[in-house]
Amino acid sequence: MTCLPGQTEKKLGLVIDLDTCVGCHACVTACKGWNDQGYGAPLSDQEAHGADPSGTFLNRVHSYQVSPPEAVPFTVHFPRSCLHCDDAPCVTVCPTGASYKRIEDGIVLVNEDACIGCGLCAWACPYGAREMDKAAGVMKKCTLCVDRIYNETLPEVDREPACVRTCPTGARHFGDLSDPDSAVSRLVADRGGVALMPEMGTKPVNRYLPPRAKDRGAQVSPLAPLLDVQATGFAGWLDRVLGKI
Amino acid sequence: MHPAPSIILFTVLSGLGFGLLACLALGLPGLSGWMAFFGWGIGYVLATGGLAASAFHLGNPQRALLAFTQWRSSWLSREAWASVLALLVMAPCALADWLGFDWPVALRLLAAVLALLTVLATSMIYASIRAVPRWNHWTTPALFLGFALAGGALLGLQGGLAAVLLLGLGAVQIAAFGLGDRQFAARGASMESATGLTGRGAVSVFEQPHTGGNYLTREMIHVVGRRHAQKLRVIAVVCASLLPAGLVLTGGGAGLVLAIPLHMTGALAARWLFFAEAEHVVGLYYGRRG
Numbered sequence: 001m002t003c004l005p006g007q008t009e010k011k012l013g014l015v016i017d018l019d020t021c022v023g024c025h026a027c028v029t030a031c032k033g034w035n036d037q038g039y040g041a042p043l044s045d046q047e048a049h050g051a052d053p054s055g056t057f058l059n060r061v062h063s064y065q066v067s068p069p070e071a072v073p074f075t076v077h078f079p080r081s082c083l084h085c086d087d088a089p090c091v092t093v094c095p096t097g098a099s100y101k102r103i104e105d106g107i108v109l110v111n112e113d114a115c116i117g118c119g120l121c122a123w124a125c126p127y128g129a130r131e132m133d134k135a136a137g138v139m140k141k142c143t144l145c146v147d148r149i150y151n152e153t154l155p156e157v158d159r160e161p162a163c164v165r166t167c168p169t170g171a172r173h174f175g176d177l178s179d180p181d182s183a184v185s186r187l188v189a190d191r192g193g194v195a196l197m198p199e200m201g202t203k204p205v206n207r208y209l210p211p212r213a214k215d216r217g218a219q220v221s222p223l224a225p226l227l228d229v230q231a232t233g234f235a236g237w238l239d240r241v242l243g244k245i
Numbered sequence: 246m247h248p249a250p251s252i253i254l255f256t257v258l259s260g261l262g263f264g265l266l267a268c269l270a271l272g273l274p275g276l277s278g279w280m281a282f283f284g285w286g287i288g289y290v291l292a293t294g295g296l297a298a299s300a301f302h303l304g305n306p307q308r309a310l311l312a313f314t315q316w317r318s319s320w321l322s323r324e325a326w327a328s329v330l331a332l333l334v335m336a337p338c339a340l341a342d343w344l345g346f347d348w349p350v351a352l353r354l355l356a357a358v359l360a361l362l363t364v365l366a367t368s369m370i371y372a373s374i375r376a377v378p379r380w381n382h383w384t385t386p387a388l389f390l391g392f393a394l395a396g397g398a399l400l401g402l403q404g405g406l407a408a409v410l411l412l413g414l415g416a417v418q419i420a421a422f423g424l425g426d427r428q429f430a431a432r433g434a435s436m437e438s439a440t441g442l443t444g445r446g447a448v449s450v451f452e453q454p455h456t457g458g459n460y461l462t463r464e465m466i467h468v469v470g471r472r473h474a475q476k477l478r479v480i481a482v483v484c485a486s487l488l489p490a491g492l493v494l495t496g497g498g499a500g501l502v503l504a505i506p507l508h509m510t511g512a513l514a515a516r517w518l519f520f521a522e523a524e525h526v527v528g529l530y531y532g533r534r535g
Contacts, residue, residue, distance in 0.1 A: 002315045023452075028454075052458075053457050054457050054458055055459070056460065057455075057459070060454040060455065062450070062452075062454045062530055063452040063453075064440060064442070064449065064450060065448070066446045066447070066448055067446045067448075068445060068446035071446075073446070075451050076448075080454070080530060089376070092319065093319050093320070093373065093374070095315050095319045095321035095325065096311035096312050096314060097314050114311050115305065115308070116303050116305050116308045116309055116312060117303050118302070118303055118304075119302070119304075122464065123246070123525070124374050124376060126375070126376040126439075126525075126526045127439075127527065127530075128461045128465070128527035131459065131460040131461065132460050133304075134460075136304070137305045139304075194441040196438070197434055197439050197526065199432060199433045199434055199438060200375055200376060200432075210441060210445065211442075
């Protein structure tokens, strides 16, 4: 049923720290690895070792340069995946009922047995969270590792999305964003977490924590002081003499 | 957006077909005997051929029947219902013309309304997508209905009516080009809002997330051929609207017949632009609008 539930019991989602992310793409690899086995059609690659390799991924890490008006530019690494929106346009456009949002935890999923591969849901998503698998002809998207988080055959420490479990810098957090006391909700409150493209009216669940203010003043380069060394002693005398010749 | 040939063909042909079927249902022109058989046949072939063409872009067409289930929320599902209902209600109208029996005007009217509802549903598939600001506008249904009505009247050889509708279509197309150019900026999405970095400085791409293409870049970040957009816009308006209208008004029977291929050429150019010029906000993540 592609009508959205009025309210979900939980809002499971990710909180991604843009201050901590170093752009290592480990989450991309872990996601691809986990979703190559188990839930639904495996994420396929086309010409993986050929001239024009391409493949299906549920998570992509972009790197941006941010140029503040009067300060030194800095880089921000930006993992992009499904935001499990409250008002998910990808769900309502689906003609077959394959796309749905779960009432119990708010996860947006695709029932691949009902997906005709029309691609309309990918068009409807502003965030590019959905990719059609070329081999299976069905739409793939982040499942929030629904086959891990409730999986009692896994050790408890592993019952979180593969991207979160693998992140070496702890930039990815998983939890219930409908509970104001959850660790992720507190993190969002403390760090001023934001939703992406609020103007699209999708009400995303996932939040991004913006880069922290630099604790040292803006400096063109840490090497800048070395450009203006005042020589003393013999070197200073030599400097003065040579300057006069 | 990627201008997939199957979707361009599907929307142009089925729009024309349903427009012609609506005209025939209303008795414009009132055909009988074998003329009716061929007239209605053309309408059915265009409409159903277009629907079949749409199946080419499905990943799993064998499950297409499931597309009838979600009419409560999905315009694509509503289009499926409207098209089947229209073709079913049309059938006795067609048989009545061919075999020469009476059929109630109310049912003919219903058939015409269903045909136009099908076109409306097709247009709403695009118009309902907020992530493509150019489409997310009243001009989208106006354009699709305009092409169906004008094309239908032209195929139905309704000289005066076709000319008026063709000129109206031209006006809507020009308005759609002009208004559409402002839609993306008006929606307010930017690289800053897309990344949640608003107020922290200008955001530009430092490194792309992947070196090859992917589904998103192929399907939604189409940039090829936009440099000819202005010429194609002129071709679209002149061929789809102005020239056929002129031919219909001045060229008599031969003009009417000549106007049809011209109009279809213009319609294909316009529909190509409808996709190629539509920019999806996901392009912002890749540092380009598109």
